Amino acid sequence: MAKFSKEERKARVKQRVAAERTDLVASMPLSPEQLNTLLDYLDANLKSCDHTTKLTDIFLHVEKLNRNHVLPWLADRGGYCDCEVLYNLEDLAESFRKQLTPPKTQPKTKRTARDLTTLTGWDFAGLPKPWRIANLYETNEPLKLQMGKKGGCTITVVESPLALGDQMSDDYWSALWYARTELPNKSPIQVTHTALELPDDLQSTLVQSSGWIPVYCWVVPNNQQWHVEIRTELNRQNGDLPEVAKLITHLATNEA
Numbered sequence: 054m055a056k057f058s059k060e061e062r063k064a065r066v067k068q069r070v071a072a073e074r075t076d077l078v079a080s081m082p083l084s085p086e087q088l089n090t091l092l093d094y095l096d097a098n099l100k101s102c103d104h105t106t107k108l109t110d111i112f113l114h115v116e117k118l119n120r121n122h123v124l125p126w127l128a129d130r131g132g133y134c135d136c137e138v139l140y141n142l143e144d145l146a147e148s149f150r151k152q153l154t155p156p157k158t159q160p161k162t163k164r165t166a167r168d169l170t171t172l173t174g175w176d177f178a179g180l181p182k183p184w185r186i187a188n189l190y191e192t193n194e195p196l197k198l199q200m201g202k203k204g205g206c207t208i209t210v211v212e213s214p215l216a217l218g219d220q221m222s223d224d225y226w227s228a229l230w231y232a233r234t235e236l237p238n239k240s241p242i243q244v245t246h247t248a249l250e251l252p253d254d255l256q257s258t259l260v261q262s263s264g265w266i267p268v269y270c271w272v273v274p275n276n277q278q279w280h281v282e283i284r285t286e287l288n289r290q291n292g293d294l295p296e297v298a299k300l301i302t303h304l305a306t307n308e309a
């Protein structure tokens with residue numbers, strides 16, 4: 054095996070990094086400058102993200118960039134909606150900026166992500182895959198977790214008790230389901246208590262209707278001070294609910 058001096062090795066690494074950089078830029082559907090401008094644009098205009106790429110779309114249209122190329126590329130890097138584009142593409146944009154200007158003169162304008170502390174006492178900082186925080190910048194919304202990319206299954210952490218009422222009665226849960234879904238009465242509501250396998254101090258109630266897609270499950274601690282609202286769908290709940298139970302058990306047993 055050939056031996057290299059420290060300097061030779063360093064030079065080779067540098068060369069390789071530069072080559073990788075060139076390949077990366079060549080593979081990008083927008084230039085580093087355009088990426089930077091996009092982030093500036095989002096930073097200036099994003100008030101509250103509605104979990105779409107609405108603003109990104111406007112930017113791409115104005116810049117005459119091909120959205121069919123750029124949007125999947127952004128999504129591949131965690132930019133599934135405007136706030137995530139802003140958050141998840143920042144490091145990449147920053148790495149290009151570092152190349153252009155010495156780091157010392159680079160002013161740091163970082164958006165502040167929400168505080169992940171909640172009444173649950175759970176540690177949301179290092180969520181296990183495939184979970185992610187869906188509304189990192191919406192500080193005025195309850196913390197929302199999402200499974201994977203598409204958002205068919207979400208967990209919302211609400212730092213207030215569930216509506217007052219008789220939680221032993223199916224009518225209570227049925228009313229809650231209708232209030233959330235705003236759907237008309239079609240087929241009977243099915244209520245399942247202790248639907249999730251959770252630690253003893255957490256009670257779960259699954260509510261669904263065979264005629265409708267939305268499936269809700271509420272998890273309430275013994276002290277009732279907060280609750281967690283899980284939303285999934287009729288045809289995917291069997292896959293989702295064990296994952297939800299696994300995550301909540303993980304969070305509840307590894308408190309911060």
Ligand SMILES: [Zn+2]
Binds near residue numbers: 102187
């Ligand atoms: Zn968003």
